[in-house]
Amino acid sequence: MLANYREVLTRPGAFRFSMTGLVARLPIAMVTLGIVLLVSQQTGSYAAAGRVSAAYVVANALAALPQGRLMDRLGQAKVIAIGSAVFALGLTWLVYAVVEHWSAPWPHVAAVVAGVAQPLIGSGIRARWQHLLDDPAHLQTAFAFEAVADELVFMIGPTMVTFLATLWHPTAGLIAALLLGWLGGWALAIQRATEPPVMAPPADGTAHPAMPWGALAPLTLGGASLGMLFGATEVATVAFTAGLGNRGVSGVLLAIWSFGSLLAGAATGAITWRITTLTRLRRGALGLTLAMVVTPFVGTIWLQAAVLFVAGFTISPTLIAAVTRLEEVTPRERFSEAMGLLHTGLAAGTAPGAAISGWVIDTYDGSMAYWVAASGAALTLLCGLLARDRVPSPGP
Numbered sequence: 001m002l003a004n005y006r007e008v009l010t011r012p013g014a015f016r017f018s019m020t021g022l023v024a025r026l027p028i029a030m031v032t033l034g035i036v037l038l039v040s041q042q043t044g045s046y047a048a049a050g051r052v053s054a055a056y057v058v059a060n061a062l063a064a065l066p067q068g069r070l071m072d073r074l075g076q077a078k079v080i081a082i083g084s085a086v087f088a089l090g091l092t093w094l095v096y097a098v099v100e101h102w103s104a105p106w107p108h109v110a111a112v113v114a115g116v117a118q119p120l121i122g123s124g125i126r127a128r129w130q131h132l133l134d135d136p137a138h139l140q141t142a143f144a145f146e147a148v149a150d151e152l153v154f155m156i157g158p159t160m161v162t163f164l165a166t167l168w169h170p171t172a173g174l175i176a177a178l179l180l181g182w183l184g185g186w187a188l189a190i191q192r193a194t195e196p197p198v199m200a201p202p203a204d205g206t207a208h209p210a211m212p213w214g215a216l217a218p219l220t221l222g223g224a225s226l227g228m229l230f231g232a233t234e235v236a237t238v239a240f241t242a243g244l245g246n247r248g249v250s251g252v253l254l255a256i257w258s259f260g261s262l263l264a265g266a267a268t269g270a271i272t273w274r275i276t277t278l279t280r281l282r283r284g285a286l287g288l289t290l291a292m293v294v295t296p297f298v299g300t301i302w303l304q305a306a307v308l309f310v311a312g313f314t315i316s317p318t319l320i321a322a323v324t325r326l327e328e329v330t331p332r333e334r335f336s337e338a339m340g341l342l343h344t345g346l347a348a349g350t351a352p353g354a355a356i357s358g359w360v361i362d363t364y365d366g367s368m369a370y371w372v373a374a375s376g377a378a379l380t381l382l383c384g385l386l387a388r389d390r391v392p393s394p395g396p
Helices: 002-009 014-029 031-043 046-075 076-097 106-117 121-132 136-167 172-191 213-243 246-271 278-294 301-312 315-329 334-365 366-386
Strands: none
Touching: 002 014, 002 076, 002 136, 002 246, 014 031, 014 106, 014 136, 014 172, 014 213, 014 334, 031 076, 031 106, 031 172, 031 213, 031 246, 046 076, 046 121, 046 213, 046 334, 076 106, 076 121, 076 172, 106 136, 121 136, 121 172, 121 334, 136 172, 136 246, 172 315, 213 246, 213 278, 213 301, 213 315, 213 334, 213 366, 246 315, 278 301, 278 315, 278 366, 315 334, 334 366
16 A cells, blocks of 8 residues: 555655645635634524635636636646635735625625635646646546645645634634635745646647546536535534534544545545446445535534535545546646636535525524535535546547
């Protein structure tokens, strides 16, 4: 198992850019939860918190595809450096607007600025791996390693932002996120040796390779369904723990959820798979659905932690299969754009997941909001079933 990871991480510059990317990705797991914690504390409304966080994730979703295209055509260094700086400015504006009780739409506008500018660090890191590695087995291991890094992010980020926002100051979580995003993005941007080359115009004047939209559509919709699950679970878990009088432990539950996914992701990278990528995706989504339908019926914090751990164990295998499938069907020079499309799906689903959960919480309670998350898991399974097993040719 360790030999597989050692083979890819000892490539020149690989460990450095991957670890830098881990730090730069921490805001992904901090901002939406930080917004929920700050806005709900300042306004007393989870619905209001869901609307502001939805503005952030919708903007992030809409910007992902064009940002991925810019990374392919202008290079990662320029896009990440500028995006990180604007992201930090947008979050600063958002924190000030909420604390000073600015009326709508100003907090939402600030959230939009931050969402549009936040760099696609995960997409950029995976594009670097694709540029560095030619062996599909090594690339699978690298993607699994990045899935483990993602789960570390989602273990550390929620715990950090919850601790800072509940035990220190409501603004501290978002301030930490903007600093990590800005400094981490800058540190990645200056690593030029492992940066993929920009997409040059074809020498013969023909068009760039076309995107395989038929294969990418179910992956994007599946990503949106997973995003719905992620957004709903974050908001539902905050309300669930608050309803039991222990709001500060929400970050711990989300970290346990991510820890299950981390373990599964590490195992996925060490396995030589004998089934198709889509079969792996479908089985992961089925397991996720079966686990999430239990969450609305749980009434204690630590039993919920156990259920979320089991559910988390299915997340990384599902996401790794989705990214691997994307790599299988996408032209190499358009990989960042395709990853931007998957990111668009994930972010687009997070917005309604968070917003609908906020409404369910205000109308019913936190436990009922877990049904929104379970619905996202079921929709992911449906998208996997609708996807085609044949790898289509991208064509000219």
